[in-house]
Amino acid sequence: MxxxxxxxxxxxxxxxxxxxxxxxxxxxxxxxxxxxxxxxxxxxxxxxxxxxxxxxxxxxxxxxxxxxxxxxxxxxxxxxxxxAARPPKIIAMVSKFDHALLHLLYQIRVGWLRAEVAAVVSNHEDARRIAEHEGIRFVHLPVTPETKPKQEAALLDLVEETGAELVILARYMQVLSDDLTRKLSGRAINIHHSFLPAFKGANPYKQAYQRGVKLIGATSHYVTADLDEGPIIEQDVARISHADTGEDLVAIGRDTESRVLARAVKSHLERRVLLSDHRTVVFAK
CATH class of the missing domain: 3.30.70.260 (ACT domain)
Structure with a gap:
């Protein structure tokens, strides 16, 4: 039985x-x-x-x-x-950097992350080969200022059609509209290529390199209308030294981003994350 x-x-x-x-x-x-x-x-x-x-x-x-x-x-x-026996459905969004997406797919394949990828969505064609190799539906939604409302509506239709419980911005380099973030409140997770709240804005690794930092990090948080200000789910840092170049920081950073996003997604899908105003309660296993 x-x-x-x-x-x-x-x-x-x-x-x-x-x-x-x-x-x-x-x-x-x-x-x-x-x-x-x-x-x-x-x-x-x-x-x-x-x-x-x-x-x-x-x-x-x-x-x-x-x-x-x-x-x-x-x-x-x-x-x-x-x-809990039913793998939750997710939608992964990606632009040109594919490291975070590939890490998610690997962790699903080996069973550490229990989820069914309903679709990979991108504003570029680069990730199509990854999705097709994994047998996952690929949806190309190129975004311009003129097409953005239509494309965001298409994303919401896809969420409803597939029954996806979570939208993951796996280095998706488009800012979501306030309306979309409200509709996906608590159901969209982003990975930020920095240890928030430091070195915000463009080229965080360049800023870190110029400042001679000894730690770099990544932050995964829920998406809100306040850019990069959503409730934080998971963070981590990696130690670096004066001998590391800017390119080294990018490589180390991408590895950290991938791991942090995967842990945040796992915590969310296992219902370990509960919201307390602008903060999160994350129950460890």
């Missing part, structure tokens, strides 16, 4: 009895908790809970939601439940 696997997340006021009520409901369903994480953000006065559990064959998301409905209503919980 096969088990069903679920992940539930809760955001609420820090009220007593939440964990007990959730645990009791899971037990009553015949479930067994495999992992639990919780955090009380005291400055924001918000409580965050993530519970992974397995249940008997035939148990559905709707069953779990129904079992928790009285607690949700009583305590005013923001509850989300997903079927």
């Amino acid at each position: 096969s088990e069903m696997s679920f992940i539930l997340t809760i955001t609420s006021d820090p009220l007593p009895g939440i964990i007990a009520a959730v645990s009791t409901a899971i037990v009553d369903l015949g479930g067994n908790i495999t992992e639990t994480n919780q955090h009380w953000d005291r400055p924001a006065n918000r409580f965050f809970l993530r519970v992974a559990f397995v249940g008997p064959e035939g148990l559905t998301v709707e069953d779990v939601e129904e079992a928790l409905a009285p607690t949700v209503d009583k305590l005013g919980l923001d509850l989300k439940v997903v079927d």
Whole structure:
């Protein structure tokens, strides 16, 4: 008899009895908790809970939601439940730099990242051969100031058509409109080629090289209307020295970007990231 696997997340006021009520409901369903994480953000006065559990064959998301409905209503919980056995669908967007896309595809291939790539979208043709080699749908949406509204509408249609849960900007070098970022709020992740909030703007590696830095980094964050100001999910740095050239920094930076983006995507898809105003709560495994 096969088990069903679920992940539930809760955001609420820090009220007593939440964990007990959730645990009791899971037990009553015949479930067994495999992992639990919780955090009380005291400055924001918000409580965050993530519970992974397995249940008997035939148990559905709707069953779990129904079992928790009285607690949700009583305590005013923001509850989300997903079927953890189903690989989430994603759309990857890329321009000409393909390192972050290739790393994502590799991590999916080896099973470290559980996802189904519904499409690769690009404003250039360069990534077509990568998508076709992997058997992934490629959508070419060239962007100009005149075509941008039409192309963004086409992207939203693609998200709806494929049922994609996440749009990944894997070095997609176009600024999304405020309207699109609002519609994709909490469902679009970007990789920034710098350790925010430092060396913003153009040529961050050149700025870092000219300043003689000893660390460079990358930042993955949710996309918002405020350019490069979205809630940060994941960051990392790489140590460099005076002997490294500007080209070395670019190579090291691309490696860091790829790893940081993959970790951010994994955390999001495993429902480990919960928003607390402009910050994130990221539950480690």
